[in-house]
Amino acid sequence: MARYTGAVCRQCRREGMKLFLKGERCYTDKCGISRRSYAPGQHGQGRKKTSEYGLQLRAKQMAKRYYGVLESQFRKYYEMAERKEGKTGEQLLAILESRLDNVVYRLGWASSHAEARQFVSHGHFTINGKKVDIPSYLCKPGEVISFGEKSRGIERFKNIIASNSARPVPKWLEVNNEALEGRVLSVAERADIELTVDETLIVELYSK
Numbered sequence: 001m002a003r004y005t006g007a008v009c010r011q012c013r014r015e016g017m018k019l020f021l022k023g024e025r026c027y028t029d030k031c032g033i034s035r036r037s038y039a040p041g042q043h044g045q046g047r048k049k050t051s052e053y054g055l056q057l058r059a060k061q062m063a064k065r066y067y068g069v070l071e072s073q074f075r076k077y078y079e080m081a082e083r084k085e086g087k088t089g090e091q092l093l094a095i096l097e098s099r100l101d102n103v104v105y106r107l108g109w110a111s112s113h114a115e116a117r118q119f120v121s122h123g124h125f126t127i128n129g130k131k132v133d134i135p136s137y138l139c140k141p142g143e144v145i146s147f148g149e150k151s152r153g154i155e156r157f158k159n160i161i162a163s164n165s166a167r168p169v170p171k172w173l174e175v176n177n178e179a180l181e182g183r184v185l186s187v188a189e190r191a192d193i194e195l196t197v198d199e200t201l202i203v204e205l206y207s208k
Contacts, residue, residue, distance in 0.1 A: 056205035062197050067096045068113045073136065078206050089199030090190045097172075097188040100125070101135035103145060107175045107182040108164035109157065124151040139184045146181040170194075 064074050081091035101117040104125060110116035123133040126148050151157065161177050169175050170192040174183045
């Protein structure tokens, strides 16, 4: 499957905000955007004007990069959101939030979306007792996500959970780190999604 293999700090710098793509490094002085807050490239410091289309494109790119999905999959999520009742932009973000790799990240079981995606792909998690190794699996309310039996004793996971214990878990999820289980309580609402993107710009871009 195609994926971005370049320097992820460039993505944060291009969007002008932290997307927390490198986990713990993003909270330190080594963070790329903290050291160089301007856009990457030869003309990065000279970019000033942004057109209406440019704002819409940046909103879409920000959401794609934050959740780690490529254009074709992002477009499918948008089409799914269009078919749902309610505001299309909010439905789009709710779908992205329900991805298994994002749920693992939100539960504090990974330090970044990329790390969560890797853990899921390696088969470390189960849903309702069945192993699921597809990062794009869309979790539903009522489903229980837990570590597989062979993964429960891995020291790396224990360290990650301990280091992320202070990170708040959104109210649409419930976590029990002692039992190494998490539960999806409901669909994510816009107020619970921390990504500071104007989703209406994405809708405007795709509506053209």
